[in-house]
Amino acid sequence: MYRYVLKCVLFCMTIFVSTTMSYAIEIKNLSVAVDVAGKQRMYTQRMLKDYAMIGLENKFGNPSEDLKQIMFDFEDHLNALIEFNKDKATDESLQKVKTMWGPIKEALKEAPSKEKAGKMQEDLEALLKQANEAVGLFAKQTGKESGKIINISGRQRMLSQRMASLYMLKVWGINDPKFKDKMTKTMDLFKTSHEVLKKSSMNTAEINKLLSKVERAFMFFEIMNKSNSKFIPALIYKKSNEILKNMNTVTGLYAAQEK
Numbered sequence: 001m002y003r004y005v006l007k008c009v010l011f012c013m014t015i016f017v018s019t020t021m022s023y024a025i026e027i028k029n030l031s032v033a034v035d036v037a038g039k040q041r042m043y044t045q046r047m048l049k050d051y052a053m054i055g056l057e058n059k060f061g062n063p064s065e066d067l068k069q070i071m072f073d074f075e076d077h078l079n080a081l082i083e084f085n086k087d088k089a090t091d092e093s094l095q096k097v098k099t100m101w102g103p104i105k106e107a108l109k110e111a112p113s114k115e116k117a118g119k120m121q122e123d124l125e126a127l128l129k130q131a132n133e134a135v136g137l138f139a140k141q142t143g144k145e146s147g148k149i150i151n152i153s154g155r156q157r158m159l160s161q162r163m164a165s166l167y168m169l170k171v172w173g174i175n176d177p178k179f180k181d182k183m184t185k186t187m188d189l190f191k192t193s194h195e196v197l198k199k200s201s202m203n204t205a206e207i208n209k210l211l212s213k214v215e216r217a218f219m220f221f222e223i224m225n226k227s228n229s230k231f232i233p234a235l236i237y238k239k240s241n242e243i244l245k246n247m248n249t250v251t252g253l254y255a256a257q258e259k
Contacts, residue, residue, distance in 0.1 A: 206253065
């Protein structure tokens with residue numbers, strides 16, 4: 001009887017451990033790790049965009065549900081990256097991300113407000129900076145030029161959401177004295193990075209086609225940046241997600257070339 005009970009306990013423990021160690025994302029190699037870590041940067045800005053959309057009471061794209069999903073994905077991917085990683089410096093960076101994420105996660109569960117929006121933006125930008133460090137360390141681990149390209153491509157996803165979140169906060173009425181400087185730097189980095197990707201030796205016909213689509217979508221933000229008119233939040237949301245979708249595919253195609 002004792003042995004039977006012991007076997008049952010051990011079986012349950014095995015199931016529990018295998019369940020707790022199972023993540024929604026599977027990281028097979030360092031190139032995929034660079035891709036996944038790169039998404040973490042994007043998630044910080046997408047959460048901010050959703051936060052502002054909820055504050056605006058604009059339901060286009062269902063930002064409330066999107067925010068919940070992105071919060072889950074951020075934590076799931078972070079745990080998967082920590083589990084996959086074997087490098088000490090990268091682990092230290094990921095642990096910092098995890099520490100910063102805790103209070104931000106709790107704050108995101110609260111109803112968005114203009115009074116808290118400035119603090120939320122600062123916290124998510126700090127998290128973005130730390131997540132960016134982790135991506136760079138993963139890219140360095142690859143020891144290949146491809147790691148840099150995957151990193152740059154993945155960063156474009158983040159920049160698409162950053163442009164949108166900055167505009168969304170402006171439309172909401174959040175006064176950010178550094179708005180113009182942040183937007184100019186974000187758009188300049190997006191444009192120069194795009195030129196680097198267009199010249200990459202890793203490009204395929206499919207990648208080039210997607211990069212052309214991204215270039216056309218980016219023109220919307222260039223036009224918007226030169227205009228004094230207020231743009232419809234739903235249009236900003238839509239265009240930023242078009243770039244995100246295509247750059248996510250491009251980054252995945254780059255990562256898939258490394259086995």
